[in-house]
Amino acid sequence: MKTTQPIYHLKRKAKALSRAEDIPLHQALDRIAKDEGYGRWSLLAAKASETTPAGELFAHLQPGDLLLLGARPGHGKTLMGLQLAVEAMKTGHPGIFFSLEYTRENVEDRFRAIGIDCTQFNHLFEFDGSDAISADYMTEKLASTRRGTLVVIDYLQLLDQKRENPELSAQVRTLKAFARQRGLMMVFIAQIDRSFERTEKSLPDITDIRLPNPLDLKLFDKTCFLNNGKMAFAAAL
Template sequence: MKLSAPVFQLKRRAKLLVRKNNVPLHEALDQIAREEGFARWSLLSSRITADTLSNTMLSRLNDGDLLLVAGRPGQGKTTMGLQLLLDAARDNRMAVFFTLESTEEQARKHIGSLDESHHLTSSLEIVTSNEISADYIIRHLSGAGRGTVAVIDYLQILDQERSKPALSDQILALNDFARESGVILAFISQIDRSFDPAIRPLPDMRDIRLPNLVDLRLFNKACFLHNGEAQLRDIN
C-alpha cells in the first residue's frame, strides 16, 4: 500500500494533531495510520520497515544461513518473513512458509496484502501441518536447490507437542541440514517481555524468549524489530 506522504511528513501531521486536539501522540499516530489504511501506527511502521529492509536482506543472506527474525507482537516480524519469501520468489528461488500459527487462508491473505502485483503470491508454498518439526521440514525440503528460502513460524512453538524432539535438538538438526543443502532457514521468534525499549531501542540476542534451552550460537544472522526500526546483524 502506497502512503500519501513520506513517513516523516506523517509524523509531522500527527504532532500537529497533538497540539490542535490535545491528544496523546500515540493516539494521533494511530489516527494518521487509519487514514492511510492501517489499523494502528505500529502496523504502518512495521510494513514500511519490512519493505525497506527486505530490499537488502536477501542480498545479505548466504546459502545455508540460519536467520532469526525477532520482535514483540505487532512489530512486523511475520510481515518481514513473508516479504523475504516474496523477494526470494521474485529472484526465482523456491520459497516456503512453514507455519504452526496461521491457517493457509490467513497466510495467503497476509501475503496478498504485501504483493501489490499479485503475481508472486501463488508461487509461495504454504505448509500448515501440525506435524511441522525439524524432521518434517528436512523431509519436505529434501532436494531443494541451494538458495531456497524457508521461513518457520515460529521458533518457540516447534517443540510444543511432547511427541516432538527437544527444541535444541531440532535446531541442531536444521543447522546441519542448512549447511549441507545450502537452504536458507529463517525463524520468526518471540522476544521476552523483559525487553525495555527505554534502555535499548532494539532488542538483541539476550532478549530472545527461550522457554526451552537452545544454543543461539547456531544462528549466524538476526533481524531485530521494534517501533518501526529494524536492523540485520551478523551474529558469528
Template sequence: MRLSVPVYQLKRRAKLLARSEKIALHDALDRVARAEGFASWSLLASRLEANPPDRTILSRLAAGDLLLLGARPGHGKTLLGLQLLIDAAREGRRAVFFTLEYSEREARERIRSLGGGDRGDRLEIVAADDICADSIARHLAGSPSGTVAVVDYLQILDQQRHKPPLSEQVSSLEAFALRSGVVLAFITQIDRSYDPQRTPMPGIGDIRLPNPVDLGSFSKACFLHEGAVRFEAIA
C-alpha cells in the same frame, strides 16, 4: 529516507483504510503517503526507488544462513517474514512458509495484505501441527541452493512432547541448511522482560527460550521494534 514504519506496513495500513472507509485503494495510499510527508503515494514510491533501504532482508542472506527474526507481539515479525518469502518468490526462488500458528487461508490473507498477490501463488504454505526439523528437511529435500523457508515459530517447534528437544532440532536444521544451501528464517518471540525504556531495540539476549538452544547455530538476526529494524551477524 526514513519512514515511520517499513513500506510493507504502510501498504497494509492503506488496504485496511480503504476497506474500513470504503474508498479506492489509490486514495488510501495517497492518504498514508501524506501522513509520511509526501504529496502522493507515487512520490513516496519514486523516492523509495531512488533511495532504496539499505537493510533489506533478502539481499543480506547467503545460502545456508539461519536467521532469527524477532520482535514483541504486534511489531511486524510475521509480516516481515512473509515479505521475505514474497521477495524470494519474485526472484524466482522456491519460497516456503511453515506455520504452526496459522491456517493456510489465514496465511494467504496476510500475503494478499502485503500486496503479494502477483507472486503469492508461487509461495508454498505448510500449515500443520506436526511441523518439526525432520518434516521441514523432508519437504525441502532436493530444493535448489538459495531456497528460502520461514518457520513460524521457533519456540513451539518442540511444544508437543513426542518431538525432539528444540536444541536437537536446531542443530539438525543447521546441518541441513549448510548441506543444502537452503536459507532458513525462524520467527522468534522476545521475552516479556524486554524493556524498550532501557534499550530501544531487542537483541540476542532478549530472545525467549523456554527450552535451551545454542543461539550460536544461527548466523544472522533481525530485530524489529516500533517500525525500526536492526540486522546483525551472529559471531
C-alpha cells in the same frame, strides 16, 4: 508521498477498522490508503517497498544461513519473513512458509498488506500449516527443494511444544545441518520476552529471545531484530 505514520501503524489501524466495522481486511486497508492519499493499499505498499529493508536484509543472506528474526507482537516479524520470501522469489528461487500459527488465509492477508499478489508467485510460493511441523517433518518436505530456496519457520518457540518432538536444540541442529547440505536459507521467526518492554533499549537483542528451554543461540549465523519501525542486523553471534 510520505505516509503520516509508519506503515506498520497503518496496518494496525486497518485491522482495528476491520474489526470495528466488520469489513474484510483488504477493504479496511484500502480505506486507510485513501486517507493517506493513495487510491488503494497496493499503491501505498508499493511505494513503501521502495525503502523497505527486506531487500537489504536478503542481500546479506547466503545459502546455508540460519537467520534469527525477532520482535515483539505487532512489530512486523511475520511480514518481514514474508517479504524475505518475496525477495527470494523475485530472484526465481522458491519461498516456503511453515507455520504452526497462521492459516493460508492469514498469509494471503499479509501478502495483500505488503502489496503483493501472491498468485504471481504461485509456482514458487508454498505454505504449510500442518500440526506435525518439526525439524524431521520439514527436512522430509524439503528433501527435493533446490539450492537457494528461502524457508520461513513461524515460529521458533512452537517447535518446542510437543513432547514427542526432539528438544529444540536438537531440532535446530538438524535444520542447520540440512540447510548447509542443501544450500537453503532458513529464517526462524522468534518471540521476544515481555521483559524487553520494561527496558530502555530501542531494539531487542539476543538476550531478549524467549526461551522456555535451553538453546545454543550460536547455532544461528545471523540475527535481525525489529521494533517500532527500526531494524538491527548482525552477522555471526
